[in-house]
Amino acid sequence: VATIAAVNGPALGGGCELAMACDLRLAAESATFGQPEINLGIIPGFGGTQRLPRIVGQARALELNLIGDPIDAGEAYALGLANRVLADHELLDTALAWARKLAGQAPLAIEQIKRVSAAGELEAGIEAEKRGFATVFGSKDASEGISAFLRKRTPRFEGR
Known part of the structure; x- marks a missing residue:
């Protein structure tokens, strides 16, 4: 089974890690991604230190995990964290279309x-x-x- 994350708002910390655990990530233009755990004095606890470098590369993963600032959907796409950026109103329809394609x-x-x-x-x-x-x-x-x-x-x- 392949999984799709459809992110239509803030995906921070555990939300970002949940999205990274999916095989494919679609982002609405309004989506943001981030690993703010450092700001709480903790580290990502659901694969953020392992999945993120495999997705975006070691240097950018360290930046996101150590600095803790969120990024917008466009930057997430540029890094490879999001497979596509879509208009907010297109997100759900696209996610469902991909799911139907995968189901076949x-x-x-x-x-x-x-x-x-x-x-x-x-x-x-x-x-x-x-x-x-x-x-x-x-x-x-x-x-x-x-x-x-x-x-x-x-x-x-x-x-x-």
Whole structure:
């Protein structure tokens, strides 16, 4: 299962960390993101020290975690923290459209893409990707997906 965060206001501290725990992050123009825990004398407690550097890079993650100032949706997009910035009134419709698109994708392929994308070091990641590809390529879902593509029809995935 892939997850989507649709952020339409302040995502600060735990809210930002919850968004980072999602696979995809959509932001309304009015959204803000930040890690203000430092201002309370504490550190992020839900993956902010681990997920943030993997998403935006070490230097920018340290800035966000050590300075504690919020950033707007445009900067979040520029850093890669948000996948898209949308007009506030378009956020929900876009999130639902992405969810419908994901719901029609092969579950096994989604699982393997997520697993191998998070595998760590490049070489280990490439090896994990090879194993994931082999798992997916021999699946019934892959056969169905290729068949549906060739026949110009919507695939019927079963997660096998």
